[in-house]
Amino acid sequence: MEFVGSHILSIDQFARTDIDKIFAVAAKMEPYAQRERATSVLNGAILGNMFFEASTRTRVSFGCAFNLLGGEVRETTGFESSALAKGESLHDTARVLSGYSDVIAMRHPQAGSVSDFASASRVPVVNGGDGVNEHPTQALLDLYTIEKEMRGRKRELDGLRIAMIGDLKFGRTVHSLVKLLCRYRDVELHLISPAALCMPEALVEMARSAGHTVQISENLESSIAHVDIAYSTRIQEERFGSRAEADLYRGKFRLNQSVYTQHCEPNTVIMHPLPRDSRADANELSTDLDGNPNLAIFRQADNGIVIRMALFAMILDVVEQVDKHSHPVRWYTGSRF
Incomplete structure (x- = not known):
């Protein structure tokens, strides 16, 4: 598949060669996830993190992955804190929020909802889980x-x-x-x-x-x-x-x-x-x-960071620029890894 500018909505999109590419890029992200290096390749870019269903690891992992590439994150969590609680449609929400973001990660309790949202979005959308459907x-x-x-x-x-x-x-x-x-x-x-x-x-x-x-x-x-x-x-x-x-x-x-x-x-x-x-x-x-x-x-949870970093880098076409915008880590990182 062509990753640049694409939505990531379903496993159906991937051939085995695509999976190999994602894993190869993920391996390149490991020094950044493990705080051996830092990169600012997505400086100025914004992730819209829209989670309308309970989440800890997935929501924070998406945000951290984008931050580790140098980008910023804006979050919406739960229906009650969004305009959906006032009756706004997913279509209208997508049209508006895609104007504020460069890429959107979304979770929603209804199967197929993220795909519906993506159809109205002006920027790539990554499925963070849609009901019982896919993740x-x-x-x-x-x-x-x-x-x-x-x-x-x-x-x-x-x-x-x-x-x-x-x-x-x-x-x-x-x-x-x-x-x-x-x-x-x-x-x-x-x-x-x-x-x-x-x-x-x-x-x-x-x-x-x-x-x-x-x-x-x-x-x-x-x-x-x-x-x-x-x-x-x-x-x-x-x-x-x-x-x-x-x-x-x-x-x-x-x-x-x-x-x-x-x-x-x-x-x-x-x-x-x-x-x-x-x-x-x-x-x-x-x-x-x-x-x-x-x-x-x-280890499985840690790997979520590098996979999501890889997808963001591939979608936003910065894979070859990550190292060019890197620098040493200047803070204490301890022995987490």
């Missing part, structure tokens, strides 16, 4: 994480064995990740969920049509026995009619150190898009795994 940048950072973790184990993405666990019906992160994995060869997908929260059939058929092996199960222990990646997701409470309805499924598939030791291969990587629900009645990914070196959830 393309999360899938990209997930796959980037998987590629890095597998590289350390002398493995490739082709032939990957992955278990997806939990709410696969409403979890947009796994929807986008399944689509992304269809660009690769000979993937084994183990889909573990309650029957009522299974992966949408269209995505299952897409994976099978791509030549992948798909196993559907309600048994956690046997399904994670021979996988490279155990990808856990929380119950998407906000997609249910009530908390009581969500509670019917909460805590059904709990991955803790005991289950991991008994049933997983020694180097199985543990992933989660976050936030993990650590409440006692959920605890789908136990904190007793925090000392496990194969727990990749925080």
Whole structure:
């Protein structure tokens, strides 16, 4: 695809070669994300960060990614603080705010809403999650994480064995990740969920049509026995009619150190898009795994910065200028990385 000036709305836009390009640029962004260098390549540029649904990591990650490229961020969070609460349409909001920004990152609770917004926007729009539909940048950072973790184990993405666990019906992160994995060869997908929260059939058929092996199960222990990646997701409470309805499924598939030791291969990587629900009645990914070196959830979150930096640099056509506008970091950075 042509990245310059383009919207990023769906995994459907990407060929495998496009993913390779994004990952190559993301790798170049790592010295900046890790505060080894700083760049001012987007000095004067403005990101409109429009999040009409709760978010911590994605919203802050988009903002930090743009700041690390030297740009500035203007935020709108929640319906109540926007003109949408006064009845303004997404079309009108897009027309107005795209006049104030050079690029927009947007999250909205309705499937397809970000695409509708983008159709009226005068600047590129990046989908930060639209209801139960897609979360393309999360899938990209997930796959980037998987590629890095597998590289350390002398493995490739082709032939990957992955278990997806939990709410696969409403979890947009796994929807986008399944689509992304269809660009690769000979993937084994183990889909573990309650029957009522299974992966949408269209995505299952897409994976099978791509030549992948798909196993559907309600048994956690046997399904994670021979996988490279155990990808856990929380119950998407906000997609249910009530908390009581969500509670019917909460805590059904709990991955803790005991289950991991008994049933997983020694180097199985543990992933989660976050936030993990650590409440006692959920605890789908136990904190007793925090000392496990194969727990990749925080490396995964860090990788969101470089993926989003890469997309901004590619959309705004500054990839080749990033280093030219760089300088040493002048502040204390500690040992975070």
